[in-house]
Amino acid sequence: MMTNTGSRLTQGQFSFLPDLTDKQITAQVEYALKNSWAVGIEYTDDPHPRNTYWEMFGNPMFDLKDPAGILTEINSCRKTFPNHYIRVTAFDASRGVESPRMSYIVNRPAKEPGFGLARQEVDSRSIRYTIHSYATDKPEGERY
Amino acid sequence: MNKPVHSTAGAAVPVAASDAAAGGSATPHTVDAVLRESQVETVMADLERDLVGLAPIKERIRDIAALLVIDRLRLNLGLQAQSPSLHMSFTGNPGTGKTTVAMRMAEILHRLNYVRRGHLVAVTRDDLVGQYIGHTAPKTKEVLKKAMGGVLFIDEAYYLYRPENERDYGQEAIEILLQVMENQRDDLVVILAGYKNRMDTFFQSNPGLSSRIAHHLDFPDYSQDELGEIADKMLATMNYRFGEGSREAFGEYLTRRLKQPHFANARSVRNALDRMRLRQASRLFADRYRELTEIDLTTIEPPDILASRVFTQD
Numbered sequence: 001m002m003t004n005t006g007s008r009l010t011q012g013q014f015s016f017l018p019d020l021t022d023k024q025i026t027a028q029v030e031y032a033l034k035n036s037w038a039v040g041i042e043y044t045d046d047p048h049p050r051n052t053y054w055e056m057f058g059n060p061m062f063d064l065k066d067p068a069g070i071l072t073e074i075n076s077c078r079k080t081f082p083n084h085y086i087r088v089t090a091f092d093a094s095r096g097v098e099s100p101r102m103s104y105i106v107n108r109p110a111k112e113p114g115f116g117l118a119r120q121e122v123d124s125r126s127i128r129y130t131i132h133s134y135a136t137d138k139p140e141g142e143r144y
Numbered sequence: 145m146n147k148p149v150h151s152t153a154g155a156a157v158p159v160a161a162s163d164a165a166a167g168g169s170a171t172p173h174t175v176d177a178v179l180r181e182s183q184v185e186t187v188m189a190d191l192e193r194d195l196v197g198l199a200p201i202k203e204r205i206r207d208i209a210a211l212l213v214i215d216r217l218r219l220n221l222g223l224q225a226q227s228p229s230l231h232m233s234f235t236g237n238p239g240t241g242k243t244t245v246a247m248r249m250a251e252i253l254h255r256l257n258y259v260r261r262g263h264l265v266a267v268t269r270d271d272l273v274g275q276y277i278g279h280t281a282p283k284t285k286e287v288l289k290k291a292m293g294g295v296l297f298i299d300e301a302y303y304l305y306r307p308e309n310e311r312d313y314g315q316e317a318i319e320i321l322l323q324v325m326e327n328q329r330d331d332l333v334v335i336l337a338g339y340k341n342r343m344d345t346f347f348q349s350n351p352g353l354s355s356r357i358a359h360h361l362d363f364p365d366y367s368q369d370e371l372g373e374i375a376d377k378m379l380a381t382m383n384y385r386f387g388e389g390s391r392e393a394f395g396e397y398l399t400r401r402l403k404q405p406h407f408a409n410a411r412s413v414r415n416a417l418d419r420m421r422l423r424q425a426s427r428l429f430a431d432r433y434r435e436l437t438e439i440d441l442t443t444i445e446p447p448d449i450l451a452s453r454v455f456t457q458d
Contacts, residue, residue, distance in 0.1 A: 064289055064290055064292070065290075065293050065294065066261050066331065068328065069288065069290070069292040072289070072328075073289070
């Protein structure tokens with residue numbers, strides 16, 4: 001049974017749930033701030049799952065006490081890039097962890113074209129598989 | 145206890161009725177009931193104890209606390225209770241306690257549940273205005289983000305606006321401030337502070353800013369009795385005390401000093417006390433082999449005070 005029958009991107013946390021409301025995002029950001037994690041906002045228009053490093057929108061916010069400031073940044077990112085994928089990442093800098101603890105998408109383009117399977121024949125009819133994002137058929141800036 | 149939220153009368157009335165039907169519910173309907181379950185009285189008591197004088201300020205804080213209590217009762221009856229605009233402007237002469245009260249205001253508003261976190265971010269013009277084009281907006285926005293959920297205290301606010309220099313970016317910072325003060329009233333409280341005449345000119349040239357500030361508070365100069373009280377409190381925190389006759393000598397010192405120009409209220413009192421500590425130290429220093437007890441080390445004697453310049457200048 002497929003839980004995601006459409007081409008909706010299921011990267012990060014909460015991706016199988018309906019889009020998070022601002023109130024829910026505030027609650028999640030508050031959880032991250034309570035644990036003193038640095039919150040960063042990133043955007044991209046290349047949805048491939050191996051595209052790990054998205055463009056950063058402003059600097060990571062690690063000294064804020066209240067989620068309201070981060071919500072304003074998210075909304076200004078949405079206004080600047082309404083048709084890009086925007087995600088919020090919470091980074092734990094404590095020793096031994098030093099990696100992102102939370103990462104969830106807060107904005108998606110209206111139509112997500114999805115992925116196709118690309119097959120490549122290599123030495124004597126062995127096949128290598130990869131997935132190819134239909135969005136990347138168009139150049140950057142014209143994808144959505 | 146949650147921040148007061150909007151509620152509609154129609155939706156909430158059935159709840160109140162069933163509450164009453166349940167017989168003796170937990171929702172309070174008197175001021176006393178609300179006071180007993182909130183921290184309002186502790187806040188007011190702390191204020192009375194720690195700050196000397198400042199009657200108009202205490203009155204205003206009392207009004208805000210009273211509004212909080214009444215808002216709670218209104219909410220319990222299903223009436224609307226919108227939190228008021230809390231932006232403030234503190235004006236007054238040097239040393240009247242503007243910065244001190246602003247620091248405490250963050251804590252007070254937090255304990256009254258008007259701000260979410262209760263931290264204070266104190267800035268001056270340099271933290272808001274950039275050095276080159278395009279520098280001001282991100283700088284101001286960073287400061288505002290840090291202050292969200294608490295209080296932003298802008299000291300010497302009139303330096304933001306420099307009309308004589310057209311390459312000054314203070315105006316941009318003011319505009320960003322105005323927008324946030326209006327649109328994010330629930331997230332941030334802004335307190336401006338400065339000397340009265342310069343703040344008046346500043347507000348005249350920025351009517352938008354002046355109208356967004358709901359509370360213009362003027363800090364009056366302290367009376368001589370109040371200054372004496374402040375001196376007592378300061379000495380107590382520094383683990384000193386007035387010896388016999390010192391209190392009267394200090395009163396005499398104040399009378400003379402007040403007649404002289406450039407008196408900066410509490411700050412001048414603090415400076416005077418520091419000079420008295422110096423003279424006490426010199427006095428004790430002179431006697432090399434005397435065993436000094438706690439009483440010796442903590443008492444300010446009349447000679448320490450009477451050695452002041454104000455007694456010789458007439």
